[in-house]
Amino acid sequence: MECPSLAIFLFLLVLVAPTNHHHHPHFSIVVVSSAAADTDSLNRTSFPTGFVFGAASSAYQYEGAANVDGRRPSIWDTFTNKYPGRIDDGSNGDRGVDFYFRYKLEGSAGE
Incomplete structure (x- = not known):
């Protein structure tokens, strides 16, 4: 049985995995070599x-x-703007991936 949602989850896990092992020394990643995994x-x-x-x-x-x-603003919005030095790269979520302003554009693709 193919499970594309598992493959997508694992792909996203790799994208968000911490790269600085100084802060996360026990974090490990499991990568599935196929786009579809057998979960039976x-x-x-x-x-x-x-x-x-x-x-x-x-x-x-x-x-x-x-x-x-x-x-x-959420608690995290307030924190990241008030204390940017506490975030490794100083980023915040003021724009994020900008879904709020782009969702209508996404829905109109192909029209």
Whole structure:
């Protein structure tokens, strides 16, 4: 059975994985060599002892547009703007990937 969502998840995991092992010395990445993974035989014993599963999602990187159309800054918006030195690259989510302003353009592609 093919599972493209697993392949997409693993691809995204590699994109967001920390590259500075000084801060995350025990972080490791598992890369699937195929675009579609066979998950029929995948279970807990497929992973090493002590492997910790985790998942996360965040609108912060996507939305941007704090203080636009009634949106108020989140705690993280406030923190990254008030203390930019506490973020490794000094970035913040003021624009993110700019989904807030681009979502209508995305929907009109091909029209």
